[in-house]
Amino acid sequence: MNDDNSNSGGEFERERVPDSALLGSGKFWGMYAGEHAAGTEFMIGPLFLAAGASLQDLILGLLLGNFLAVLTWRFLVTPIAMAKRMTLYYQLERIAGGSLVKFYNLINGLLFCFLAGAMVTVSASAVGVPFNIAFDVPESMLGLSNPSFTALVSIVGVVIAVVAAGGYERVAQVANIAAPWMIAVFAACGIISLVQLNATSMAAITEGKFWTDAIEFVQEKNGPQTFGFWQIVVFAWLCNGAMHFGMADLSIFRFARSKASGWAPAIGMFLGHYMAWIAAALLLAALIKLTPSLALGTDGKVAANPGLLAFQALGWTGILCVVIAGWTTANPTIYRAGLAFQGVLPKSSRTAMTLVAGAVATIAGAFPNLSAQLLGFVGTYGTVLGPMGAVIFVDFYLMKKFGLRDEYATHSGIQVNVAVLIAWLLPVAIGLYLIFGQGLFAAYAVIPCWIACGVIYLVLSKFTQSSVSISQGNIR
Amino acid sequence: MNMPAKIMSLISLSAVIVPCLLYFASAIGLDAVKWAALAGTIGWFIATPIWMSRALPKDAAEVEI
Numbered sequence: 001m002n003d004d005n006s007n008s009g010g011e012f013e014r015e016r017v018p019d020s021a022l023l024g025s026g027k028f029w030g031m032y033a034g035e036h037a038a039g040t041e042f043m044i045g046p047l048f049l050a051a052g053a054s055l056q057d058l059i060l061g062l063l064l065g066n067f068l069a070v071l072t073w074r075f076l077v078t079p080i081a082m083a084k085r086m087t088l089y090y091q092l093e094r095i096a097g098g099s100l101v102k103f104y105n106l107i108n109g110l111l112f113c114f115l116a117g118a119m120v121t122v123s124a125s126a127v128g129v130p131f132n133i134a135f136d137v138p139e140s141m142l143g144l145s146n147p148s149f150t151a152l153v154s155i156v157g158v159v160i161a162v163v164a165a166g167g168y169e170r171v172a173q174v175a176n177i178a179a180p181w182m183i184a185v186f187a188a189c190g191i192i193s194l195v196q197l198n199a200t201s202m203a204a205i206t207e208g209k210f211w212t213d214a215i216e217f218v219q220e221k222n223g224p225q226t227f228g229f230w231q232i233v234v235f236a237w238l239c240n241g242a243m244h245f246g247m248a249d250l251s252i253f254r255f256a257r258s259k260a261s262g263w264a265p266a267i268g269m270f271l272g273h274y275m276a277w278i279a280a281a282l283l284l285a286a287l288i289k290l291t292p293s294l295a296l297g298t299d300g301k302v303a304a305n306p307g308l309l310a311f312q313a314l315g316w317t318g319i320l321c322v323v324i325a326g327w328t329t330a331n332p333t334i335y336r337a338g339l340a341f342q343g344v345l346p347k348s349s350r351t352a353m354t355l356v357a358g359a360v361a362t363i364a365g366a367f368p369n370l371s372a373q374l375l376g377f378v379g380t381y382g383t384v385l386g387p388m389g390a391v392i393f394v395d396f397y398l399m400k401k402f403g404l405r406d407e408y409a410t411h412s413g414i415q416v417n418v419a420v421l422i423a424w425l426l427p428v429a430i431g432l433y434l435i436f437g438q439g440l441f442a443a444y445a446v447i448p449c450w451i452a453c454g455v456i457y458l459v460l461s462k463f464t465q466s467s468v469s470i471s472q473g474n475i476r
Numbered sequence: 477m478n479m480p481a482k483i484m485s486l487i488s489l490s491a492v493i494v495p496c497l498l499y500f501a502s503a504i505g506l507d508a509v510k511w512a513a514l515a516g517t518i519g520w521f522i523a524t525p526i527w528m529s530r531a532l533p534k535d536a537a538e539v540e541i
Contacts, residue, residue, distance in 0.1 A: 177525055178521075181489065181492065181520045181521075184493050187493060188493055191500050192506070200502075315511075
């Protein structure tokens, strides 16, 4: 990729990617291989076990869900990315208007802060192991852990925020270098856990008693819970909903020379969201078998402490992996959130806004229940950001067919496309009500909100575009 | 310069994974696995930055979960 071709400070951020800058499939496979082995995997894997998922459902459900995610990247994102060759933000700006994109970016930034907060908690859990600082998950959602752990979260959060304020490139380089090693450590943790669970033969693995014993222990301590096959499928499919249904990865695939590049997320899904999740879940099962008391929080319930889990399996290497995985995920996340905040307050400095984002993330990280709710958070993240992808889909495939103007904001000069604003916020508001008010599993809301957003955008455009074209007379 | 570093990276990564397989086959103990993994980790982070300096992805600031 050639920086000299850029004319916008970034790389083709406000123009089509030229043919000379297109990339072969191999680059995408390499990138996705490292992208999805992150700190979140250490939290999400054990949460499946803690939620009561059966081993068979987990193995088959993740297989199907990840396959659907790959298909979505390949057939939904890649064709539009290759036809338009623009970033998500530039495409949205052309459709929705600059001010609305800033608002979308602000929401994105706030959600990033909570994701980074979970990673601060993950890193602190690992740093605390050698210092014997316990990781307690309080019963209340907004309850703090013990004072020592809260102090540790503050220190880790400040360090991560300060490093992020210095720029993300060095950390991104560390993340690149660490990715193959992290994948190896995840695999090693899974293999060691199988031995610790006495599951070293095919018969023992297929019988799955080691898993059902762990589930029984969790149910006894945490109360009965179920996390069924379709929940696993939908979660695996939509946990990256903002990236595929939400079209965030248009920014990546706009460089694709061939549509075959759209298959590249498969390596990230099946290494990070399959092998790594199952390996991380096995860590918790092994801890429950070997030292069940360590798996319990002060409230007597089973709590996944990523640092302790990895330490029990692989010693100091496990701790290093959790710290680096958490840090390399939290750092660019805070940086990205800082950029989003700076977009809203253009006169502020990026450093100051990154520190603000870091402070928000650190505060979020001090509430361990937020990271324990990562399964729900990731679904909510897709529900809030995913529907914007429907706007891009409808704009690309349907607007002209219905006699409407595509990229309406660019052609009309408006800063806020009301049709997009309503089409986005209305289904998302209903989705959030169902998630938080009615207890709907968050990932279930992603696709209905996506479809509703697309339909509402199309219908409202029929009215808003007509009225503006009549009043301005210069649209068509 | 790159080839020896790449070989060292490969050996280091093997030191993380191969002992686990030996442990799975009951050939070595867990302590040996942990020490080998730590040595492999140190080797990986010394050798790999020498050759793995590929350009960052276009949108490295984007966050994947």
